[in-house]
Amino acid sequence: MYKKISLMDKEIENAINKELFRQEEHIELIASENYVSEDVLMATGSILTNKYGEGYPGKRYYDGCENVDAVETLAIERLKKIFNVKYANVQPYSGSTANAAAIAALVEPNGKIMGMSLSSGGHLTHGYNVNFSGRFYQSFSYDVDENGLLNYDNILKLAKEIKPDLIICGYSAYSREIDFKKFREIADEVGAFLMADIAHIAGLIAAGMHSSPVEYADVITSTTHKTLRGARGGIIMTNNEEISKKIDRWIFPGYQGGPLFHSIAGKAVAFNEVLQPFFKIYAKNIIKNSKAFSNQFQKYNVIIISGGTDNHLFTINVKQSYNLTGKEASSILQKINITVNKNTIPNDTQSPFITSGIRLGTAAMTSRGFSENEFKILANIINEALINHKDDNKLEELKLKVKELANKFPIKKSYWNEK
Ligand SMILES: Cc1ncc(COP(=O)(O)O)c(C=O)c1O
Known part of the structure; x- marks a missing residue:
């Protein structure tokens, strides 16, 4: 069981301890939530929050980064091992900024993106009109069919009409297995990049309980706090060196500032747990x-x-x-x-x-x-x-x-x- 905390600031202490009680007394069925281990909690609440380190391990704009370099390098290496990818960025503050950087790395402003509609189970960052993805790009959406299933023939038909620069698969509320190979074929047929947002199913893929998009997608994004059971944040992965360089530049200096090292440490500890048989x-x-x-x-x-x-x-x-x-x-x-x-x-x-x-x-x-x-x-x-x-x-x-x-x-x- 998590422990109550004690702070000089009694108002915040009270709210946090009441939240602890709420988490314990409620049954949590929100599909995007989980309970991290105390190790993840401790790393996330650590003194790493004090450190600035814009840039990447070995190439920082600040001095004194030897320890945070070790943390970030471990996070990257563990993530690469989990998903069997060549390049990983562990700095995204959230799944949304991961998607913003990944899309920017693949599509020019005002280019065409095609993702699943929100009502069918897609995410805001896949092209919804009030989101950056629907404002800075021409966005088109596909839907599930009358049975609530992905219909790859319909998606191909739409892709042929639209000729998107990028197709996005991976969802917030889709309960069926995704056929990433079929998405690759569709993307190839219309000359589009393919991005797989595995925010929800990352833990299942990591454990081999859902097929992996690694062989098929140009870029994979995810959150770290859902089925992956880590500290809150985002990640981006690819096997393409050129794309990986663009992603790194779009995270920093493109969309973000200094990395949240406490959060990266929380991710790294969780990645180590994911690599264990119990996961x-x-x-x-x-x-x-x-x-x-x-x-x-x-x-x-x-x-x-x-x-x-x-x-x-x-x-x-x-x-x-x-x-x-x-x-x-x-x-x-x-x-x-x-x-x-x-x-x-x-x-x-x-x-x-x-x-x-x-x-x-x-x-x-x-x-x-x-x-x-x-x-x-x-x-x-x-x-x-x-x-x-x-x-x-x-x-x-x-x-x-x-x-x-x-x-x-x-x-x-x-x-x-x-x-
Ligand atoms: C598929 C998908 N992508 C991205 C996100 C965004 O993650 P965050 O809330 O960390 O920005 C979510 C969050 O629910 C999601 O379900």
């Missing part, structure tokens, strides 16, 4: 749990987008299943200490602030030790809550069950002893 077991369990969780919902005739899951997440159509919006469903679940996020569904008639779906993920609670059995119990609790949401007594009873379950599976200090 493979973890990733396997995430998927096993996700399948059991979604199957249980289907037993209650709940509509899952794409009909199931191959990874750590899935989206429920709550409009059709419970006549609730995503916003309503997520706030009902919040009342019983279950945290999920509202999510658009393909062809959603509701805005991204309301939505018709909720997205559920198993990475975080698998870290706390949940197995298929606990996820089946949880599906039952969620189903009961969404059906009986007007019955306060019922919600109170379910909340007690959730608290009991959460308390039985405290947040872990370390994952090294897991079998």
